[in-house]
Amino acid sequence: MSRAFLAILQRDLVLATRAGGGGELALVFFLTLVVLVPFALGPDLNLLSRIGPAILWLGALLSVLIGLDRLFQSDEDDGSLDLIRSSALPLELAVLAKGLAHWLTTGLPLALAAPLLGLLVALPAEAMLPVSATLLVGTPALSFIGAAGAALTASLRRGGLIVPILVAPLTVPVLIFGVSAANAAIGGTIPFLTPFLILCALSLIALVVGTIAAAVALRQAE
Template identity: 90%
Template sequence: MTSAFLAILKRDLALASRAGGGGELALVFFLTIVVLVPFALGPDLNLLSRIGPAILWLGALLSMLIGLDRLFQGDEEDGSLDLIRASVLPLELAVLAKGLAHWLTTGLPLALAAPLLGLLVALPGEAMLPVAATLLVGTPALSFIGAGAAALTAGLRRGGLILPVLVAPLTVPVLIFGVSAANAALGGTIPFATPFLILCALSLAAIVVGTLAAAAALRHSA
């Protein structure tokens, strides 16, 4: 059973790294959003620096949605999902493996790239680590909330269109606590730990709920 779990994880990581895997698209999209915001707000570094954590969080959130529709759709289209259903592995664990692979190939790189992109919005040096840390613990929630929705739309041809509409409202709490933790690190009345721990809790809950929901949706999808 462990080997089946690892096999799914390994395969998804391999697919993301091969040509056409789209593993790097989320990063490019992240960069694009961070570049677009100053065009709308103006190049005032003081302003950008103040809202930097918010820009980075919004950018990361939207980037996580890119390609999320392919999480199960690709497997559904080519029949791999039937193979996964026939596996000795419970469907929940298969979803967990796929969600983990999604996070490793999108959430983790986004969190690691965030300090670098923080330079573009003049994020103060002392805020870089906290922003990266909040993204590191917050993005798993996005991966798994997304996995639940992606499982629902796996069989739909136009699932890519409906997915962001389904996922975005569910990510509101993650966004709120992610940004307030990052802002708390910049100074303010709330200590950093309070929103940060709530963010951790949201991620853990999302992993459980998202996995169960996705497995239930996949079990009788066709």
């Protein structure tokens, strides 16, 4: 069972890191968005510093959304999903492996890139690591909420157009507490730990509920 789990995880990691696999696309989109926004806002560094956390979080959210349609759709198209359904590995564990691979190739690189990109949005030096930490613990929620949405549309021909519409409203709490924790790190009115711990809880809830919901949706689509 553990071998099957690791095989799915390794396969998705390899596919995501290949050219056109989606992993690098999310990072490039994130970089592009964060680089362009300061040009649009102009030379007001105070404004840029105030909304910097929101820019990073919104960029991370959009970067995760653009590749979600590939999470199950390609497996449905080539028949891999049927093999996963018929294997001895519980479908929940297969979904967990795919969601984890998605986070490792999207959310994790975004969190690691955040300190460097924080320079572009005039984040204070002491806030860069806390802001990156919010992305590190918050992006798993985006991946597993997205997994549930991707599973619902896996059998649809144009499911990629529907996934962001389904998933985006469900990610609003993650976005709110992610930005709140990041703002607290740069001198907000609330302690950093309060929204940060809520963000951690949201990721844990999304991991469990999103995995189960995605597995149920994939079973119903058989």
